[in-house]
Amino acid sequence: MRTVEQASSARLSLRANFSWTFAGNIVFAACQWGMLIVLAKIGSPELVGQFALASAITVPVLMLTNMQLRDIQATDARREYPFKDYLGLRLLTTMLALLFIAGTVLVLGYRGETALVIMTFGLFKAAEAISDIVFGLLQQHERMDRVAQSLIIKGLLSLIALGSVVYLTGSLFLGVLGLAVAWLAVIVLFDLRSLALILGDTVPTGARIPRPRWHRPNLLALTRLALPMGLVMMLISLATSIPRFFVGRYLGEHTLGIFAALTYLQVAGMTVVSALGQSALPRLSQHYAAGNRAAFRGLLLRMAAIGLVLGGGGVLVALVAGRLLLELIYQPEYAAYADFFVWVMVAAGITYLSWLLGEGMKAARYLRVQVVLFGVQVIVLTILCIWLIPVYGLVGVAIMMVVAALIHLIGTLLILARATAALPVGPVSEASYKEQTRP
Structure with a gap:
């Protein structure tokens, strides 16, 4: 058998x-x-x-x-x-x-x-x-x-x-x-x-x-093991869902449809970001485990440069051809929101950079702190949605998206700074690395 x-x-x-x-x-x-x-x-x-x-x-x-x-x-x-x-x-x-x-x-x-x-x-x-x-x-x-x-x-x-x-x-x-x-x-x-x-x-x-x-013991053991990962994924999903929920609640399903269609255009860039991040993660992990600060930071900087180019390119396309692009992909009604689309791509560019730098957190095994990072982002998003959307409409949505993306970026940079500070200036042995970094 x-x-x-x-x-x-x-x-x-x-x-x-x-x-x-x-x-x-x-x-x-x-x-x-x-x-x-x-x-x-x-x-x-x-x-x-x-x-x-x-x-x-x-x-x-x-x-x-x-x-x-x-x-x-x-x-x-x-x-x-x-x-x-x-x-x-x-x-x-x-x-x-x-x-x-x-x-x-x-x-x-x-x-x-x-x-x-x-x-x-x-x-x-x-x-x-x-x-x-x-x-x-x-x-x-x-x-x-x-x-x-x-x-x-x-x-x-x-x-x-x-x-x-x-x-x-x-x-x-x-x-x-x-x-x-x-x-x-x-x-x-x-x-x-x-x-x-x-x-x-x-x-x-x-x-x-x-x-x-x-089998109750196995179910409980699996739940204890997997629940933190589920919590992180829920928070990441909420960061996308909360703006949609409040736009629909305050501005109606018509505006929500416009908002959803425009923000989905970020997916093309995120596909590239995800592929790059997944490919670089093993190498980043090797550099961090070896205590090689220069190599770790160098690869992260190269990834950040790609993220900046990708995000900047998206903003440029939105500025130059956003109206035409929205009309071709969707309908002329969507093209009327070309100015808002520019801010969507600004927030997307910041997000691309945050996600690429976030691979450094994974490589350094700073995992639990991500619950705090995404939790703070979700709380700020909720407050901004309640405060800005009823008063300023889509302008408030644009402000909220950019501010939330900046919070994610700043939080990621602070965590990376802490992770990098645990590394020596040059490469060291694995034994020395384990002594000098957190468990």
Whole structure:
């Protein structure tokens, strides 16, 4: 009988996994943006606003309850927990997330189509959460080809389902329901086959997947391990969702649709930033572990320079061709907000720089302090939204975005200064490094 270790013998090379991951992420991100463009083209800004509001309410909740279990599972080299434990915890937390989303809809007083869209969007994200835990097992066994193929299929089906249903019916609720059905279909027809490929004979005869296990000691241990990561991801998600929530609350779904469409144009730059950061992180970690301050700072400065060029280029494009770009990608109505788009790209440029420098925090293993950093950012965002948006409208939103981005940048620089101060001027031995830096 095959064991899990034997099943993983079919793992791909690092180059193949990287290639598949890059391709899958690019196609999936393009399809996600495509959905927003389709809604803007065939629908109204109110429709885009409803979609953005549903995302703003549901995504932070799922980010918290997902607890980055995929990463925990992918790095579980000793196989301390079997897949059925991860699956059991994910099913449990996802059900709790759906209940919380339903309660939020009731408490905030959403009714009619908006309430249906939010609840159905929650079902769509719940399907994504189940698929994500399957991806964790595939990543653990270095089969990123199956992950990428699943993402590509889901991205294309999502774009087709949402676009065609909204075009034919005019209903965003039915369009989002189509998204959920499409994802469930891919989970059943593709992701479960991937599970069978990895688990093989470890699954009982006649079963497609192992049954989830709700073993209390394991569930509690996994929760203690993963909850801090979930908290960080929730705070990061809230930094995006809070402005959308308050724009929708104070300025209406029409303005929220405009805001969501314009801010989504930051994604192109963030794709480059993420790729650069992920590629540089191992090298940064090596420099920091070796106590090589010069090399660590040098690489960070080069990354910062790229971030400045990328951000400056985005601002320049917004200044020179922002109106034309918005009209071509969306509709002429969006082009009227070209001045606001410039400030969106200013905030984006600062964010690019912060995220690239943030890789230095990860390399130095300054992880818990990130909860404080993002927590402060979320608190400031909330205060600024309540203070500025009702009085100044989108001008207040622009001020809020730039100030929040600057707070993130300043906090990152302060943490990096502390991390760098722990390093000697030149390279030292690993033993000396451990004595001179914090545990």
